[in-house]
Amino acid sequence: MPSTNTLNRYAARSWHVPDHGDQPVRIVVADDSALFRTMLQTMLTEWGFEVSTVADGREALTAMSDSQGPLIAVLDWEMPGLNGIQVCKEIRQKETLEQPYLIIVTSKAQGADKVAALEAGADDYLGKPVNEDELRARIGVGVRTLKLQHHLIRSKHELRRALVETQELITSISSILIEIDENGKICRWNQAAEQTFMIPASRAVGCSFAEVGIQWDWPTVMDAVLRCDTQKTHIRLDEMTYDRPSGKKGFLEISLNPLVSESGNRWGILLLGADITEHKQMEAQLALAQKMESIGQLAAGIAHEINTPTQYVSDNLRFLQESFAAIQTALDALEELYHTVCTGTVNPSTMEQAKTALEAADLDYMREEIPTALKQSLEGAERVASIVRAMKDFSHPGLIEKKPTDLNKAIHSTVTISRNEWKYVADLVTDLDPALPLVPCLPGELNQVLLNLIVNAAHAIAEVVSPDGDQKGTITVSTRVDGEWIEIRVADTGPGIPPAIRNKIFDPFFTTKQVGKGTGQGLAIAHDVVVKKHGGQITFETEVNQGTTFIVRLPLHDGVHKKACS
Ligand SMILES: Nc1ncnc2c1ncn2[C@@H]1O[C@H](COP(=O)(O)OP(=O)(O)O)[C@@H](O)[C@H]1O
Ligand SMILES: [Mg+2]
Known part of the structure; x- marks a missing residue:
């Protein structure tokens, strides 16, 4: 059986209120009877409390206001100066959460007295002579109440701190x-x-x-x-x-x-x-940078594309120039012959001269070759003109507003200017729906998307065809109407996209190409243009060793994409 002291120490521990360390709950005993004070002090000290005693109400108030932390006051009703009831009233005037627990002790044991004491602000009421067990139980209630009160105060502080933190967070x-x-x-x-x-x-x-x-x-x-x-x-x-x-x-x-x-x-x-205004401006700058970059990359190819027809136009012109010189000599000889005929005399040497000149001019050959040379020159000039037109269409100034656009024409231009990128590795076939309606879009940006897809297709095919070019792949670009959408497909016979990277290819800067060939922005920009700027969709179908098809779907009307989103 544990000793009374052990019990008391055990009890004393439970008198502590959290956060007040080793300090037990303090008790102020106010009573004008010295005997009563000593008796209570001995008992309470033994139970583990820190006890101070005072002899009247004023001193009780001072002792309580000097005290820090949880406090119980045992107040005698009848005291000189302020009585216990007045002390209760005084204390309860302060509207703070941290309040002492007040027990009135008196020999007045009438019901009305108890009511008066509780109404004055006492928490509890104890009759004299004090029964030790009852006192201990009532003090226990006081400690429990103080613990709850403490809990409340701590929660309130935490709540306030959380509120301040939230406010700061929201502000910042x-x-x-x-x-x-x-x-x-x-x-x-x-x-x-x-x-x-x-x-x-x-x-x-x-x-x-x-x-x-x-x-x-x-x-x-x-x-x-x-x-x-x-x-x-x-x-x-x-x-x-x-x-x-x-x-x-x-x-x-x-x-x-x-x-x-x-x-x-x-x-x-x-x-x-x-x-996101700045972000959008940067995005636009990035898109422009990519456009400039691809134009830069295309420039050499385009120069080459222009060079070839220019070359045969000038070859043909040189041939026409030389042919004309020979024809001119023949014409001169014939003119002279005509004059001699007109004078009625035919000079054999003039005849001979004309014959030689006509033979030198090789008229049969000229009759055949000159029209061909003219035709080829015109075609060459038209080819140069069409490349220049395509370049002009491609580098369409960035519009803010969408405008009805002929996508088949946009595809033609893009195919033309990118010819040098694909022609060594692939044949490019177009299968364009002639009845394709005009599509509301930003033409400059869509050209960029088409170019990115065609160049990617060419790069993909280059991985699987031999460099000597005896065996080429195929890029097929097609358009069709599908209900309220139009669909553009760019299909290649490349190696396909490995499953491991399929979910990364639209990420900005993701590339599997060496430096100089790829920057990983092509598909990210294509996605941005198609999805964000046009409310469309860009997806792909791919099969390893077979090829890849990128599918761009654009809404024919603005309302379509809203429906698709919801
Ligand atoms: N048609 C395609 N066939 C196979 N892989 C492709 C194809 N198009 C794109 N990819 C893959 O997606 C990656 C990202 O493409 P892209 O964003 O255009 O950047 P880049 O072409 O600069 O690498 C490519 O590096 C390539 O691995
Ligand atoms: Mg690319």
């Missing part, structure tokens, strides 16, 4: 954060929102979201808010244009997220957004 994040409550009013508007829209939080918070004064496409935003609210689903708006406070147009990326409380009844919307 660079994304726009706007919270809209269930009545459509703004209840949170962070610093990024202030800076982006130049509207201070003091003006925005409490204001109706719809009337806060952002200059953007409100029908689209409100439609998204409505869908987010009714479907309780996350909605993303990728490229929202808005008027920046500077007056210029800017781009935002926005997501709307439904806020639902744990109980599931309260709703609101959290709008997160980022200004």
Whole structure:
């Protein structure tokens, strides 16, 4: 059986309130009877408490205000100066969470007295003479209450700290954060929102979201808010244009997220957004850089393409020049002969001269060759003209607005200027739907996509054909209408794409080619142009050792891609 002392020490440990270290709960005993004070002090000290005693109410107040940490006060009702009840009232005037636990001790044992004591702010009531077990039990209740109180205070501090941290976090994040409550009013508007829209939080918070004064496409935003609210689903708006406070147009990326409380009844919307104007400008610069790069790469090939027809045009012109010299000599001799005939005398030497000149001019040969030379020269000139036209079409200045475009023609131009890239390794076949309608698009950027796909196809085929070129692969470019979409396919007879890299090929800067041949941007840009800028799709079908087909699908009308997205 444990000794009373062990029991007391064990009990004393449980008198501690967390976070107050080894310090046990302090008890102030206020009683004008010295005997009672000593008796209580002995008992409580033995139980493990730190006890101080005072003889009247004023001293009790001072002792309590001097004390730090959890405190129980055992107050006699009747005392000189302030009585126990007055001390309770005084203490309870302070509206702090950290309050002492107050026990009134008195020989007044009437029900009305107990009520008066509790109403004055006492937590408990103990009759005199004090029964030791009852005192211990009631002090135990006090300690339990102080522990709960302490727990509450700590939770409150933690909550406040978390709140401050959250506020700081919200303030410091660079994304726009706007919270809209269930009545459509703004209840949170962070610093990024202030800076982006130049509207201070003091003006925005409490204001109706719809009337806060952002200059953007409100029908689209409100439609998204409505869908987010009714479907309780996350909605993303990728490229929202808005008027920046500077007056210029800017781009935002926005997501709307439904806020639902744990109980599931309260709703609101959290709008997160980022200004992506600079990002878009950089993207455009990157696209332009890639375009310049591919034009640079193509330049040598194009020069070669122009050189060949130029070469045979000039060969033919030289032939025509020489032929004309011979014909001219024959014509001169014939003219002289004509004059002598006109004078009525035919000079045999003039006849001989004319005959020799006609023979030298080799007229039969000329009759055959000159038209061919002329025809070839015209074809050569037309070839040069068509390359120049294709270059002009290809380097179509970047448009911001889409315009109805003849994609078959775009394919012809791209095939023409990229000829030198593929002609040594592949034959290029086109299978273009003559009834293809005009497609709303950014022609310059789509040309770039076509070029990237054709050059990739040529590179792929180059991996599998022998360098001497006796056996070529095939690139097939086709177009067709498929319902509300048009489809462009670029198929090659290359090695196919190995399964291990199939999910990486659209990543920016992913390339399997050596430096100088690939930068890994072709498909990333193609994806961006087709998916983001045209609401289309770009996919591929591939089979190892058979080849690859890239499929670009573009919506014929703007509404198509919205339907496809939803
Ligand atoms: N038609 C194709 N056949 C096989 N592999 C391809 C084909 N097109 C693209 N790839 C693969 O995808 C990678 C990324 O292509 P791309 O983005 O155009 O960059 P790059 O051509 O500069 O490497 C290529 O390096 C290649 O491994
Ligand atoms: Mg490429």
